[in-house]
Amino acid sequence: MRDLFGRIQRRPEQLTQPQRVDVLRTLAGSLQADERADMRWLGTALATWLRCGGPLDAALGVKAPQGSRTTPQALVRRDEVARLLLDLSHELGSDAKAIRALRGHAPCTGTALDMVQRLQALGAPASKAAFTRARQLVSRHAL
Structure with a gap:
């Protein structure tokens, strides 16, 4: 399964379940040994999840509060929409032109056109307020 350097020989989707668990355990250890705090955090969360089980989103600390719609997927979608709206405005020269498009x-x-199609697929709003919210979001967070 691994070569002399510890690299897996097959694509992970071709591995058996025990082999995938071994890969995850190895990755968790590598992440925990990293010098970056965010990598160590991810490695610790992954190792804890492997040992204790439960929902992965809870182990990572990203589970949405009960009744909330702020799932990790919703937050990623919101950030993508914001970035695309601002990129489209820049590409076309103004918010008004982007709204018309x-x-x-x-x-x-x-x-x-690619941006418009992606925004439409995401159900992005086409309003001046959407561009204002996108700018506010970008100013609060580095997307």
């Missing part, structure tokens, strides 16, 4: 009232091509 999102609403289908102005043609766009290339990169801008």
Whole structure:
């Protein structure tokens, strides 16, 4: 399964369940030994989850509070929408042009068209307030 340097020989999806657990255990140890605090935190959470079980989101400390919609997936989607809205505004030259493109009232091509299609797939709002919220989010967080 591993070569002389400890690297796995097959893609992880081709491994058996015990082999995947071994890979996770090895990764957890490597992360715990890293000099970066965020890597050590992830390694410790992964090792704890492997030992104790339970939901992975709880082990990582990212489980949404009961009744909340702020799941990790929702937060990642929100950040992606914010970044794409601001990128589209920059690409087209203004929020107003980006709003028109999102609403289908102005043609766009290339990169801008790709952004519009992704934003539409994500169900992004096409309003001035959406761009304002995106700027506020970016100013609070480094996306």
